[in-house]
Amino acid sequence: MNSRKLMALVNKELIHYFSSFMGYVVLFAFFVISGYFYYLIMVESHQASMQPVFQTMVFILLFITPAITMRLWSEEEKSGTAELLKTSPLTVWEIVIGKYLGVCAFFLVTLLPTFVYLALIIANGSPDYPPLVANYLGYILAAMAFFAIGLLASTLTENQIISAIIAFAMLLMLWVIGAAGDSVQGPMGDFLKYLSVFQHTGDFFSGVIDLSHVFYFASVIFLGLFFSVKILESKRT
Amino acid sequence: MIEVKDLVKTYGALAAVDRVTFSVPQGAILGLLGPNGAGKTTTMRILTTSLSPSAGKAVVAGFDVVDQPEEVRKRIGYLPEIPPIYGDMTVINYLKFVSDIKEVPQDKKANRIGEVLEMLSLEDMSRRLIGHLSLGYRQRVGLAQALLHDPEVLILDEPTRGLDPKQILEIRKLIKSLSGKRTIILSTHILPEVSSTCDDVVIIDRGRVVAADTVENLSQRLSGGKTLEVEVKGPAAEVEKALEKTEGVSALKSLGNGSRGVCRFEVTTDGSNDAREALFQCIVRNKWVLYQLTPLGMSLEDVFLKLTTKETAA
Numbered sequence: 386m387n388s389r390k391l392m393a394l395v396n397k398e399l400i401h402y403f404s405s406f407m408g409y410v411v412l413f414a415f416f417v418i419s420g421y422f423y424y425l426i427m428v429e430s431h432q433a434s435m436q437p438v439f440q441t442m443v444f445i446l447l448f449i450t451p452a453i454t455m456r457l458w459s460e461e462e463k464s465g466t467a468e469l470l471k472t473s474p475l476t477v478w479e480i481v482i483g484k485y486l487g488v489c490a491f492f493l494v495t496l497l498p499t500f501v502y503l504a505l506i507i508a509n510g511s512p513d514y515p516p517l518v519a520n521y522l523g524y525i526l527a528a529m530a531f532f533a534i535g536l537l538a539s540t541l542t543e544n545q546i547i548s549a550i551i552a553f554a555m556l557l558m559l560w561v562i563g564a565a566g567d568s569v570q571g572p573m574g575d576f577l578k579y580l581s582v583f584q585h586t587g588d589f590f591s592g593v594i595d596l597s598h599v600f601y602f603a604s605v606i607f608l609g610l611f612f613s614v615k616i617l618e619s620k621r622t
Numbered sequence: 623m624i625e626v627k628d629l630v631k632t633y634g635a636l637a638a639v640d641r642v643t644f645s646v647p648q649g650a651i652l653g654l655l656g657p658n659g660a661g662k663t664t665t666m667r668i669l670t671t672s673l674s675p676s677a678g679k680a681v682v683a684g685f686d687v688v689d690q691p692e693e694v695r696k697r698i699g700y701l702p703e704i705p706p707i708y709g710d711m712t713v714i715n716y717l718k719f720v721s722d723i724k725e726v727p728q729d730k731k732a733n734r735i736g737e738v739l740e741m742l743s744l745e746d747m748s749r750r751l752i753g754h755l756s757l758g759y760r761q762r763v764g765l766a767q768a769l770l771h772d773p774e775v776l777i778l779d780e781p782t783r784g785l786d787p788k789q790i791l792e793i794r795k796l797i798k799s800l801s802g803k804r805t806i807i808l809s810t811h812i813l814p815e816v817s818s819t820c821d822d823v824v825i826i827d828r829g830r831v832v833a834a835d836t837v838e839n840l841s842q843r844l845s846g847g848k849t850l851e852v853e854v855k856g857p858a859a860e861v862e863k864a865l866e867k868t869e870g871v872s873a874l875k876s877l878g879n880g881s882r883g884v885c886r887f888e889v890t891t892d893g894s895n896d897a898r899e900a901l902f903q904c905i906v907r908n909k910w911v912l913y914q915l916t917p918l919g920m921s922l923e924d925v926f927l928k929l930t931t932k933e934t935a936a
Contacts, residue, residue, distance in 0.1 A: 393718075394723070397708070397711070405710065464706075466708060468670075468702040470723070472672050474692060474695045621673055622674050
């Protein structure tokens with residue numbers, strides 16, 4: 386891993402996001418939706434906590450992720466720029482991680498308004514800080530897992546729409562698999578429930594950092610990136 | 623510098639590249655010539671490590687494309703069929719990005735970008751979005767990308783595509799000036815490009831090499847005996863009879879009669895000696911007037927058609 390090359394790739398992804406209409410639509414959606422929920426929840430509950438906001442946002446992220454990740458590799462393949470990346474002195478891991486960090490960097494921008502909410506909470510209430518950290522960590526880890534899945538979907542096709550549909554189907558699967566787990570008895574049911582994303586976000590949003598949940602998200606991220614690398618490698622043949 | 627031996631690339635039952643063998647010495651320019659779909663691009667994609675071969679061996683700049691692709695990638699500049707450019711980046715940002723991923727030393731980066739911009743007359747366009755540029759400029763940005771890290775080997779897939787005639791001449795001149803230090807392979811289906819730019823030519827058709835030689839040798843070897851075009855002012859029938867009997871002439875074909883009593887013939891000589899003197903004497907003896915006596919080489923176009931159509935018939 387060469388940091389200069391990774392930085393260049395991340396920077397390139399950010400240029401794409403901030404020069405595309407889609408990038409601004411996504412940012413706008415994030416700002417408006419998170420702002421609206423923050424307002425509603427604060428007015429209704431008077432809780433000095435980010436928990437209800439993030440709990441809602443992670444659900445919305447499930448729907449927005451395909452729009453953010455669909456172009457990651459599909460567009461390179463379609464426009465012929467994949468040839469440049471593949472014939473430059475970059476390893477496939479560098480390409481995949483560069484793109485992944487690029488989309489994560491874009492995601493950080495969508496977090497900006499939440500810092501305003503946070504400041505308002507701190508100014509007007511007396512929140513517990515450790516649960517706030519857990520809330521942020523849970524939200525960010527869930528987002529990063531979604532993006533790894535979105536990136537994987539994007540390596541499968543040069544058609545952005547198909548890529549978005551595949552990403553959405555995979556994410557939906559990770560959601561509804563929990564419901565399936567509820568209706569199946571025994572160890573199989575437990576296993577299906579274990580696979581569900583929302584099974585692992587709950588503790589974070591209640592303010593607890595449990596390493597087993599961190600491990601779950603780290604595994605999803607690793608598998609997403611690993612299979613993206615394998616798919617790109619297989620495209621050489 | 624570039625060695626290709628028995629290279630094969632199959633897609634299912636179809637062989638896109640079928641036992642292609644050629645080599646390019648250091649500093650030479652090789653033209654890869656062939657009709658559309660002949661396997662030029664596939665061959666180039668294998669040489670640039672973008673695609674792996676099904677069988678055979680290819681060595682570029684001393685490194686095997688399958689065993690040491692990273693080393694090959696450091697040493698090649700590649701302009702693919704479609705220039706690999708990002709429409710939403712400015713020319714300068716794009717070149718900065720390319721120099722980062724292609725390991726142009728950080729302290730030489732700005733200089734090198736300036737040089738390449740000048741080389742391709744892109745200075746005025748450096749702050750423009752690539753997506754707003756014309757086809758010709760985009761192609762030049764694509765070339766700039768290939769030259770940026772000063773590679774030993776350049777692989778150019780139809781480098782003059784989309785350019786206007788003046789730009790084509792400039793780019794050909796640029797490519798010629800780049801050889802010597804660098805080894806270049808370029809593909810094209812524009813025949814004059816090969817004769818004006820390349821030292822050697824490899825003609826491929828349906829994945830196979832049908833001819834590989836220097837440009838001159840190829841046109842000479844394939845034209846067989848020498849052919850002359852003769853234009854004479856005189857009575858056509860008598861001229862034809864007289865020329866046919868001239869020493870050294872093996873065949874004669876009338877190319878039709880022009881106005882004002884001028885007739886044209888294509889004369890094939892047996893190649894043993896120069897028949898031009900005998901032809902001239904014959905015409906003078908008969909008090910006719912000689913308008914033209916031109917040796918006809920076989921143009922690369924003829925060679926190309928002959929080779930690729932022969933293949934079709936077989």
